[in-house]
Amino acid sequence: MGLQLMLPRLRPTLYSAQPRLILPSTRHHNTHARTMSQQAPAPTPKFSPGADTETLRPAVDKLLRESGGRWTLSKDGEAVERNFKFKTFTKTWDFMTAVSLQCKIRNHHPEWSNVYNTTFIRWTTHNPKGLSDRDVHLAALCDTLARDFGEVIEDPSPSSVDQKTNTMGDRPDEASCAMGQLAGAAVSAAGDCCGRKPQ
Ligand SMILES: C[C@H](O)[C@H](O)[C@H]1CNC2=NC(N)=NC(=O)C2=N1
Incomplete structure (x- = not known):
């Protein structure tokens, strides 16, 4: 028996020889993909003080x-976020x-951020801090508008799917993670939307 026959046959998608870029996954958590064996607790929605949580909770x-x-809660629970992809930059x-x-x-x-044919959108309310009805309403509206504008729906990349559970596990899609970081950088550079405007 040749050596080749004794070696296990490796599925190329599972054992890719190509190095993969692994970005920190602190910001994105798919609450529905999480499995019991993972330690970090799934984030729960943190609503804006004064928000009507009875209506908002089921809506989130x-x-x-x-x-x-595709929408996920941010780790702090104060935002919902997702990536959208279209055919072209114009769309x-x-x-x-x-x-x-x-x-x-x-x-x-x-x-939000935009790179070529994708846009990453995060909805959160800055004042009072947390998820509000505006965030939830606009997130749902984004889904409808995206459909109207021909959103490209892609299956999650095989590398991000947990092969045992067939879920995204704890590792979010790399592209959307990078887009989230881009939006995060923009947030740091932005002024305070709720403070006094310069005269
Ligand atoms: C004065 C004005 O209502 C505020 O600046 C609004 C504008 N848009 C806003 N957008 C978001 N995302 N959060 C806010 O708190 C907010 N506040």
């Missing part, structure tokens, strides 16, 4: 379940324009 749950579970920008019109109507802005 619905967001996390719908659109293939992405058109979608973002439509979202920004809704922001104007609602007097509420996202924390």
Whole structure:
């Protein structure tokens, strides 16, 4: 028997020889993909003081379940976030324009970033801090607008899927993680939206 026959056959998707970029996964947690064996507790929604939690809680749950579970809660529970992909930059920008019109109507802005044909959107309320009905409403609206603008729906990459549970496990999609970091950098550079405006 040749040596080759004695070696286990490795599935290329599971044992890729290519090095993978592993980014820290502190910001993204898919509450529905988490398994019991993982230690960190799943984040729970942190609502804005004064928010109507009785209506908001099921609405957030619905967001996390719908659109293939693409919305996730941030680790601190104060935001819902997700990545959107389109065919072209123009389609992405058109979608973002439509979202920004809704922001104007609602007097509420996202924390977001755009790279070519993708946009990462995070909804959170800065004052009073936490998840509010505006965040939940605008997140749901984004799903509808994305559909209208021809969102490209992709299966999660095989490298991020836990092969035993067939879930995303604790490792979020790398691209969306990088986009989240980009939005995070923008947040650090931004001024305080709720403070006094310079004269
Ligand atoms: C004065 C004005 O209502 C505030 O600055 C609004 C504008 N848009 C906002 N957007 C978000 N995401 N959070 C806020 O607290 C907020 N506040």
